[in-house]
Amino acid sequence: MKVVEITENIIPVWGRSKGKVVRKYRCTTGARKGRIVAKPSTCTAVKKIGSMLSMKKARRQRSAVSQVKASRRKRAGVASQRIASLNKPLSQRRYGKATAHRQSLSKKKGYKPPSTRVSRKAVKTGPGVKRRKPTRKKIK
Numbered sequence: 001m002k003v004v005e006i007t008e009n010i011i012p013v014w015g016r017s018k019g020k021v022v023r024k025y026r027c028t029t030g031a032r033k034g035r036i037v038a039k040p041s042t043c044t045a046v047k048k049i050g051s052m053l054s055m056k057k058a059r060r061q062r063s064a065v066s067q068v069k070a071s072r073r074k075r076a077g078v079a080s081q082r083i084a085s086l087n088k089p090l091s092q093r094r095y096g097k098a099t100a101h102r103q104s105l106s107k108k109k110g111y112k113p114p115s116t117r118v119s120r121k122a123v124k125t126g127p128g129v130k131r132r133k134p135t136r137k138k139i140k
Helices: 049-061 064-076 078-086 090-094 100-106
Strands: 010-017 020-027
Touching: 010 078, 020 078, 064 078
Parallel strands: none
Antiparallel strands: 010 020
């Protein structure tokens, strides 16, 4: 990357290219504002009308099944998960917001091992019916 390419109209981000995680750039100005591109010089380049029209035509002709498969891969693929964690702001990683979800999954709430469970048979409730005591004592 050249020093000339480092300007304020791009933000470096991580993206996918052929299944691999690579460095890319998000355009903040120009005709491609908001788009992620491979080279910073693409942000200010002139748009090719012919390429745009042919790409729109190709997208229309793609089957719905392939679109569903592509969206699933983009959402749940390993590379997508890695990109999401890499592009997360540093402040979230620093203060534990990024890992808060994973910590809650590791602790299983409400789970008791079989040795501590008390088996109770279905008991009829009502006036004059005594409740049975548990058949097994809790082990502490």
